[in-house]
Amino acid sequence: MANSIWESYPPKATDDQLEYLAQKVKDWTIFNGLTVRPNPSFIKDETNPNHVLATNAPVTLYPSPFPRKCFEQAQCLQKVYNELYAAIACAEEWLSEIMKELIEVDDFLANLWKIHLQVKKEGYVQDLTLGMFRSDYMLHFSDDNAAPSLKQVEFNTISSSFGGLAVRVAQMHTELASFPQPGQSLAYPTHDLFGTTSAPTLPPPNHAVQTLASALSTAYTAYGPSKSSPTLPTCILFLVQDTERNLFDQMALSSHLHQTNPEIPTFRLPVSKILSHTSIPSTTDNPSRPLIYTNPANPTLRFEVSLVYFRALYAPTEYNTPTSWAARHHLERSAAIKCPSVLLHLSGSKKVQQVLTDTTSPILERFLPHASKDDLERLRSSFAPQYSMSDGPDSEGVKIALDPAKAESHVLKPQREGGGNNIYRGNIPTFLRGISERDYKQYILMELIQPPKAARNVALRSDGQVVAGDVISELGIFGSCLWRSGSGNKGREGMEVLENEEGGYLMRTKARDSDEGGVAAGFSSLDSLILY
Ligand code: ADP
Ligand code: MG
Ligand code: MG
DSSP, X not given: OTTHHHHTOSXXXXXXXXXHHXXXXXXXXXXXXXXXXXXXXXXXXXXXXXXXXXXXXXXXXXXXXXXXXHHHHHHHHHHHHHHHHHHHHHBHHHHHHHHHHHHHHOHHHHHHHHHHHHHHHHOOSXXXXXXXEEEEEEEEOSSTTSOOEEEEXXXXXXXXXXXXXXXXXXXXXXXXXXXXXXXXXXXXXXXGGGBOSSSBOOOOXXXXXXXXXXXXXXXXXXXXXXXXXXXXXXXXXXXXXXXXXXXXXXXXXXXXXXXXXXXXXXXXXXXXXXXXXXXXXXXXXXXTOOOEEEOXXXXXXXXXXXXXXXXXXOSGGGOOSTTHHHHHXXXXXXXXXXXXXXXXXXXXXXXXXXXXXXXXXXXXXXXXXXXXXXXXXXXXXXXXXXXXXXXXXXXXXXXXXXXXXHHTXXXXXXXXXXXXXXXXXXXXXHHHHTSOGGGGGGEEEEEOOOOOTTOEEXXXXXXXXXXXXXXXXXXXXXXXXXXXXXXXXXXSTTOEEXXXXXXXXXXEEEETTOOOOXXXXXXXXXXXXXXX
16 A cells, blocks of 8 residues: 555656646746756856856655655654753753764864863853754555555755755745646646645645744843943844855845844854954953954944854865864853854754664664653664664674675764765775775665665656656754753753744655755755645
């Protein structure tokens, strides 16, 4: 039964129907800002010298079917996950044990940890942290006849993106399914999953933009008035990559925030401008270390930064100038609330996610002392098996990873974000044999989740190509959490959760033969879903 839904989906379309649908999508995306700046491999800089062009984000033409039970389970889990990662970010001693072995072999994590230690030595001046999270899942079938279950791929604690565009994809699929009449769509031929005229099946409403914008405004308010001068206005900074192509996704949040809270000034700060456009007054003048922002368009207007929202600085390649690390340190030591702090960034590392799956220790109970038994059970059931690679040649993880037959059902993950970093299946043993055994501990090993085999969809890529084929979908649920860490990041004790929200989803769909899944990394298309 489970796989049969996909066997007849998407509905068979004639060439005319498909052409009509693709054209609708091409026009709708541009009209509604479901867009990205083009990749230079598609539109060369010579033909776009003023960088004025945009194109559709890669999108699926049809929403993907998804079991309602699994969708609701993912929604249910979000607040529990939010609190879990907030608690981890407060458990500095626990994190330091995990980081100890990683920083020996991973310079990126070592530099981040060093920043934490430097700021800790000087003394943190901000004990509020904002998390804007996305927990990613796939459907898992233990065998062809099994019912689907929900398994977490990863939990993102930094730069969790695509909430802005995901909302638009759901709107687009909804319009396509209801035009010209609900249940009598020209774009989508009759199909059981689209329901009847009286009760059409449409993608569930997607509240990602409201959830994320509301998290920004809550943190802004929690910061309170300026610490430097009672007359200085406060602001939010979106910290962005200098060459960001996914800016319309970010603008969906800042624009919504501006409409709902016009009193909150919001600016985009490219990474290369951190040190020139922001400053911290001398601590003898003001020990509270406020972060002052000046926009070069009007240097007489100054703002105190209440929140830095990171949509950058999650990957080592972004720290490519002599002052990059100084810039991250500068932000971390300031009084601005960080989304995320360095500790929260590190809490999202793949190693932490692997350690959490260890069922032999009461780790979840420790971080979630108030969670119900059901919540903990649901949490555990969302874990796919993961293994440490740091316990020597006789450990289970290393043995599986070096055995070609066993490695075939696994993925090896380094402590990285943003897609394109993992090593899959048969490549794992070969890869490991090419590196020193000491470096194995940079990685964790994870069992591959087995998504439905018969899933198919059609995508419009950003270069206008329409591609149909077998697909794998990944569901992300957005959430946010604002907390006070208590004195000295000592752990769960003393931590105070001020806000904990779940809201909105992201569906990404990729060709089945592509192991990786990032949209920005060029593997996936944005999608929405219809529940069955
Ligand atoms: P990143 O932080 O780089 O996005 P992920 O853990 O999400 O790292 O891995 C990238 C992609 O690899 C995912 O989007 C997914 O497509 C694939 N992937 C990761 N882990 C698994 C897994 N256990 N089973 C199947 N696919 C996986
Ligand atoms: Mg990630
Ligand atoms: Mg991912």
